[in-house]
Amino acid sequence: MSGGVLSCGVALLLALTSVSAVQMLYSIDGFKDIDFGSSVPEHSLMLLHWFANTVQINANGVISLNFDLIRGDYGAHHYGNYERVLNSRPWGYQYYTIGNVHRDTSRQLPSYVRNNQGEFVAGNRDRIIIRVQEQNTGQGALRRVDQVYITQHYEHHGSMYDPNHTYQINTNLLRQIRGFSVSELRNRYGRNTGIYNWYNQQIYRPQSNSTWQTNRQNDCDDCCRVLAFCFVLLLVVFAFISFNAYHRK
Incomplete structure (x- = not known):
């Protein structure tokens, strides 16, 4: 009896400390649902456009690099998932992160990804x-991709990723992105989702100290x-x- 209670207690504690499931985006219209631009940097659209048009996707939805x-290449480097933003990787898999325009190899990225950081809020x-x-196949050692995510670093927490601004990208969504030019993607799902209004609010109507303190107090209370x-x-x-x-x- 006591062992069962103890197991339940441990399970509850693990549940309380576990990471929330990452939301999956199946369609490009999902950008509207998450208020793309204020929830996720608009520049992620540019990264996704480059990625979708660079990788190979076969008829079965298998993504190959x-x-x-x-x-x-393209500023990629290993990601250890130490903050548990994503699920623990199965044996034989690795996480990699792409998109740091400050790395030397990021110069391989196209100019619309690499040189437009100044006009985006999140930098x-x-x-x-x-x-x-x-895969132990020589040149194809790390070629097959089974999961794709967009995410962002916390604003003031160094290299830690923010789980509340992390979304898994479905293969169908990557195919949809391929059908848009860079300008079409930005105009339809970037500029029109509120990022510039949000940016103006930060400049012309900055959050008051009292509001910031209230939000911080609420987080502490939780x-x-x-x-x-x-x-x-x-x-x-x-x-x-x-x-x-x-x-x-």
């Missing part, structure tokens, strides 16, 4: 993350409630185990 991740924070399957619940749960489990142990004597 034609560039070398290990060599760091150099947005990235594509891919999960690739390791964290305190979760910690308090975990503490109470541990006390209940400990008390139950002690009670059973006492009556068995």
Whole structure:
């Protein structure tokens, strides 16, 4: 009995500390639903356009790369997922991130991706993350992609990625993006989704200190409630185990 209660307690604690599931975007119209531009940097559109038109997608939806991740082509480098933004990778798979325009090899990216950072609110924070399957086939060692994500770094937390601004990209969406030119994609799903209004609000109507403090206090209160619940749960489990142990004597 006590073992069952303890297992339940551990399961609840793991559930409380687990990462929320990343939302999947199946269609390009999903950009409207997430308010693309304020939720996700508009520059991610440019990265996705480049990626969709660079990789190979066969009739079965299998994505294959034609560039070398290990060599760091297009600014790619290994991503360890240490902050658990994504699910733990299965054996034989690796995560890689692409899109850092400050890396030397990012000069391979087209100019509309590399040279337009100044007009985007988020700067150099947005990235594509891919999960690739390791294959011992020489040149095809890291070629097959089974998951694609767009994400961004926190604004003031170094290289940590923000799980609330991370979305998985369906293969069908990549195919849809291929049908748009750069200007069409930006005009339809970038400029018209509120990014420039959001940008103007930050310049002309900056958030007041009181509002910022209120939001920060709300976040702290939520964290305190979760910690308090975990503490109470541990006390209940400990008390139950002690009670059973006492009556068995």
